[in-house]
Amino acid sequence: MAPALDLETEALGVLRRVFGYDAFRGDQREIIEHVSGGGDALVLMPTGGGKSLCYQIPALVRAGTAVVISPLIALMQDQVDALRALGARADFLNSTLDFDTRRAVEASFLAGDLDLLYLAPEALGTPGVQRLLDRGNIALFAIDEAHCVSQWGHDFRPDYLALSMLHERWPNVPRIALTATATSATHAEIAKRLQLEGARHFVASFDRPNxxxxxxxxxxxxxxxxxxxxxxxxxxxxxxxxxxxxxxxxxxxxxxxxxxxxxxxxxxxxxxxxxxxxxxxxxxxxxxxxxxxxxxxxxxxxxxxxxxxxxxxxxxxxxxxxxxxxxxxxxxxxxxxxxxxxxxxxxxxxxxxxxxxxxxxxxxxxxxxxxxxxxxxxxxxxxxxxxxxxxxxxxxxxxxxxxAPPESWDGTIAAQKLLSTVLRLHRERGQRFGATQSIDILLGKKTDKVTQHRHDQLSVFGIGTELSESEWRAVVRQLLAQGLLAVEGDYGTLALTEASKAVLSKQREVKLRREPERVATAKAARSRGGAGAAAATQLPPEAAPVFERLRAWRAATAKEQGVPAYVIFHDATLRQIAAESPKTLAALSTVSGVGEAKLAKFGQQILDTLSAGQD
Missing domain, CATH: 3.40.50.300 (P-loop containing nucleotide triphosphate hydrolases)
Structure with a gap:
């Protein structure tokens, strides 16, 4: 293992040279040094927090090819295009490739000509791909969207369960599993199923303040x-x-x-x-x-x-x-x-x-x-x-x-009235209805359905006129949320629960939420605006038209190359260029997000776009 200082220096050099950034964010430096040095890692980091760099930089620092396990066949081409735009040697193997293309990618991997190779989890489970990997030099395994291994999670993928074989078949290859979403239970399940209990675990803040x-x-x-x-x-x-x-x-x-x-x-x-x-x-x-x-x-x-x-x-x-x-x-x-x-x-x-x-x-x-x-x-x-x-x-x-803080109000009496209505419908008439019928009874509405079933003769008829229909619907919704009401059958009829008894017997207080008047949206709209306004925020007035010219150039370039616009440059980079208006390639190279490959490929075009607006 290389000394920590050497790894830090090399990783920071790759960050600046390839990705065009001057400093790591949050836990990135520690994660990258750990994986680059051959350690296993489980990383929980929010979307937009820079997870990809945590395996992409080690892939460029370590000898061999990083194998990235991704469930996203439809996006592999875009992921590879984005890396190639940075000057990295990347490719993918999946079911969309024809025979000749697949053989060419496999040959590049075996020749050591790839920095990163993307695979779907189902492909990794095939003997042919496993034998291919046995013959190459693997720098690391990166398991993206690792929450897919959780059987009770929201994105479960059965093929992820087989990824424990990575450690069993290639025990000396470091692994990094990454996800943006995991409770403590899901976190533990990921570690267990991927055999990463002994790995270093990095948990960043899940806060997205923007x-x-x-x-x-x-x-x-x-x-x-x-x-x-x-x-x-x-x-x-x-x-x-x-x-x-x-x-x-x-x-x-x-x-x-x-x-x-x-x-x-x-x-x-x-x-x-x-x-x-x-x-x-x-x-x-x-x-x-x-x-x-x-x-x-x-x-x-x-x-x-x-x-x-x-x-x-x-x-x-x-x-x-x-x-x-x-x-x-x-x-x-x-x-x-x-x-x-x-x-x-x-x-x-x-x-x-x-x-x-x-x-x-x-x-x-x-x-x-x-x-x-x-x-x-x-x-x-x-x-x-x-x-x-x-x-x-x-x-x-x-x-x-x-x-716009909502109010909390004592909804005990309202809850008792509603629960009593559901109780009387069932006990006195042997009937169950949905929320609408109970609310109509409480409001004293003589609808066809109410009169047909003689619900206007119930003792609870008309006892709830102090609340509007929408307010009663909110009461029903919140009682369901609190487990004080249940939904039964195919028609969504209301029924009492064990917890209902405490409310009816006055042994439990019920606190409910009252929605405030929503007047804050105009404020949000003014601060945010539409696409142009959002894109031009943090820009001096004179830079806004420059930014729009740069966006137009980027759109044309992306269309010409058949890639998403963000593969060329992110808005944040274009905003900084518009604000600073660099006059030379050397000055442009100091902009965040402008690495060596993009400077060489697009630098002169950007300078020309900037100067064209000054003619």
């Missing part, structure tokens, strides 16, 4: 989404998540009809359409992708300005992973979720009808309970989110509950 977390009650969610996009994110790139394929199609059509460029992505589309839509999202500015959770893992697009959820995520881990796709460049971004009573009912029904044993259903219910707690909290969203991952923080001042 993301503003907002959860709003559903009230015509399509219109709410449209308002968000028009007032705060006009022209911005973003992702909208929906639970079903049908919802994805309808929301994408709705956005297009309202003048927003949007594309659908779900497993029901043919592979060619999915690939084309993903490619457009990565390569075009200001495009909105409407998708199921099948989309997004490994997406390296840095300028996603918002992630919106129109359905309740199944777990906090899934929510964090999905919202983390916003703002990878560090600029202000929005994580927005519309959440309503029907979401709770639907998720409870899905759990009750899910395959698996009782322990599995309890695990799903625990995940949902944590997600509901995040939605219903009157405290800072970020404090609650980080606490889920075992990390402490203070109020952030940049989430909806900090910007």
């Amino acid at each position: 993301i503003q977390y907002r959860i709003v009650p559903k009230n015509e969610p399509r219109r709410q989404l449209l308002h968000l996009l028009r007032t705060e994110h006009a022209g911005d790139a973003g992702i909208v998540y929906c639970l079903s394929r049908a919802s994805v199609e309808k929301i994408a059509e709705f956005l297009v009809e309202n003048g927003i460029t949007a594309l659908p992505y779900h497993a029901g589309l043919d592979a060619r359409t999915r690939a084309a839509n993903q490619s457009r999202f990565l390569r075009e500015d200001g495009l909105v992708m409407v998708a199921t959770i099948a989309f997004g893992m490994g997406i390296d697009k840095p300028d996603v300005r918002f992630v919106a959820h129109l359905d309740l995520p199944k777990s906090v881990e899934g929510y964090y992973q999905e919202t983390g796709r916003a703002g990878r460049d560090g600029l202000p971004s929005t994580a927005w979720l519309a959440y309503g009573l029907q979401d709770v009912v639907q998720q409870r029904k899905l759990i009750d009808g899910s395959e698996g044993d009782l322990a599995h259903r309890r695990n799903l219910a625990a995940h949902l309970d944590a997600m509901l707690a995040l939605c219903e909290t009157v405290e800072c969203r970020r404090v609650q989110l980080l606490a889920y991952f075992g990390q402490q923080s203070g109020p952030c001042g940049n989430c909806d509950t900090c910007l």
